[in-house]
Amino acid sequence: MSAAYPEGGGPIGLADQFVDPALGFATGWNAWYHWSITIPAQIAAATALVNYWNPPAKLAGFWPTLFLIFVIGINLGGAKRYGEIEFVFSLIKIMTVIALVILGIAINMGAGDGGFIGFKYWVNPGPFSHYMNIKGAAGQFLGFWAVFMQAAFAYFGCEITGIVASEVKNAHWAVPRASKNTVVRLTVLYLSAMFVAGILIPYNCGIILDGKCTDPAKGDDAPWRGSPFLVALEMAGAKFTWVRHFFVGCFVLSAASAASAETFISSRYLYYMARSGHAPRFFGSVYRLGRKDRNNQRANIPWVGLAFTVLFASLSYMSIRPGTNKALRPELAFDWIASMTTAASLQSWIGMLFTYVRFYHGTQHPRNRLTYRRQVEHIEKNRNKYQPWLAYYALFFCSSILLFHGWSLFRQPALDNKKWVVYEKPGEDVFPRKQVAVFVTTYLPMPVFLLLVFGYKLINQSRMVSTHEMRFDLGCGLDSARDPPNDPTGVEARPETRWGRIWWFLVA
Numbered sequence: 437m438s439a440a441y442p443e444g445g446g447p448i449g450l451a452d453q454f455v456d457p458a459l460g461f462a463t464g465w466n467a468w469y470h471w472s473i474t475i476p477a478q479i480a481a482a483t484a485l486v487n488y489w490n491p492p493a494k495l496a497g498f499w500p501t502l503f504l505i506f507v508i509g510i511n512l513g514g515a516k517r518y519g520e521i522e523f524v525f526s527l528i529k530i531m532t533v534i535a536l537v538i539l540g541i542a543i544n545m546g547a548g549d550g551g552f553i554g555f556k557y558w559v560n561p562g563p564f565s566h567y568m569n570i571k572g573a574a575g576q577f578l579g580f581w582a583v584f585m586q587a588a589f590a591y592f593g594c595e596i597t598g599i600v601a602s603e604v605k606n607a608h609w610a611v612p613r614a615s616k617n618t619v620v621r622l623t624v625l626y627l628s629a630m631f632v633a634g635i636l637i638p639y640n641c642g643i644i645l646d647g648k649c650t651d652p653a654k655g656d657d658a659p660w661r662g663s664p665f666l667v668a669l670e671m672a673g674a675k676f677t678w679v680r681h682f683f684v685g686c687f688v689l690s691a692a693s694a695a696s697a698e699t700f701i702s703s704r705y706l707y708y709m710a711r712s713g714h715a716p717r718f719f720g721s722v723y724r725l726g727r728k729d730r731n732n733q734r735a736n737i738p739w740v741g742l743a744f745t746v747l748f749a750s751l752s753y754m755s756i757r758p759g760t761n762k763a764l765r766p767e768l769a770f771d772w773i774a775s776m777t778t779a780a781s782l783q784s785w786i787g788m789l790f791t792y793v794r795f796y797h798g799t800q801h802p803r804n805r806l807t808y809r810r811q812v813e814h815i816e817k818n819r820n821k822y823q824p825w826l827a828y829y830a831l832f833f834c835s836s837i838l839l840f841h842g843w844s845l846f847r848q849p850a851l852d853n854k855k856w857v858v859y860e861k862p863g864e865d866v867f868p869r870k871q872v873a874v875f876v877t878t879y880l881p882m883p884v885f886l887l888l889v890f891g892y893k894l895i896n897q898s899r900m901v902s903t904h905e906m907r908f909d910l911g912c913g914l915d916s917a918r919d920p921p922n923d924p925t926g927v928e929a930r931p932e933t934r935w936g937r938i939w940w941f942l943v944a
Contacts (some may be wrong), residue, residue: 437795438598440815442607446599446708447784451791453910454798456900457712462888463787464709466881470592470781471702472748475695477777479503480755482691488684500752503692508746510696511703514737515600518700525693532686533625536665539679540632548672557638565639578843585778585841588834590626592781593697594618595788599704612818633664641667663687699745706741719744775874779881782838789831796824798906808908815908842878 437450444450447467451460483499491499510521546552557563566572567579597614601607661667666683669676710720722736798804799812820826892898 438601439608439611442601448708454795457898458892461714461892466780467784468705470777471698475698475749476752478695479752496756507696636668702745703741707738775877783885798903801903811908
């Protein structure tokens, strides 16, 4: 959709045009909330990782400030400069994952002090844990289902290629290509890394003593304790100490780079919402940076949206841990805020998928195929042959994960005969406060999303656009400037050598 309508206002404008402005309003604010709150979460993660080197406690406030300056500096250069810098960081992250996979295989084969590992951890304690101490097949299934939310979180950001379509040259050609390549690369890298991580350490590993895992309850909540690769390197022995330090540095850089990307996306969401009338108009203000390029264009920076987003990034100061690896009260409060971002982003994905389904059926309507024949043909050039079934598949699973990823809260045997309360009386046997907080942060975004949709409809009296009423000529990139370039210099040639094709797959 973004390839066909690069100037359509991103996911927000497309929802306005093909579904209902109420959906564009709710989707936009859900997506912005996710990205704006994830920024301080990434900065907090980078700051916490710095504690691996035990810096002086008096510098605790210096590290988030440094990362904030880093994020702002990258985003002040416009989309082109951001893309060039992020390309370098992405290449470093890809090489880091590849190096971790190769190193993990070497440790598994016996390069560490523990000798050959193989698949012994898949035998004892086994490949599946009992989620939240729920025994039997139910607990194992819940553990399997719980990782779907983490997997979804890992893929958030794939839509960035569609969000920046208006700032991309030849978007109709570049956006579909970049989107497909991004998903394929992420899938290959994620599956490889998760497989290796799964055979390196047992799922019940806590802290490391004499190269062996101990009771998880004895460990602290330092972020590196949650990295299976760093835990495996610690179990591998002292000869891998410098390797651990190197990869911690890579993880710090990765978190800072992710914060930069999320700042970029968040500021664009505010810009699109302002253009669509879903946010105050001043959020659409842009600053035109530098000289015009050979296409007579300048870099546009939505500086008001960027400044407003950076204000939320300052929440990272709540996660400062001066001289300790234990989370303090402000960090716990921030974690509750941040834990709602995954559900919010899933809801924005559901809004985008529903928009696409409506868009697809609009292009199949006989009246539209006759009235907008050229536009529909242009749209179908980049359409996957398995649509709309892929969209239905994604819509079903996103909705299922959103609805059921917190259902383990109701299946814990240890909580039998306890009740939910709003106010806790002294000595009353109640549902634990922590679980109440988890329930609220898990399911609160859903009624908020519905409130945004129906509240907008009530106030603005908007209605859903019927398929026969859809306009496919508004903003469609059907012109000579946006046709697939016939000039061979306009399309990067695919390498013919074996190593050239590998490099193409990694970075092209």
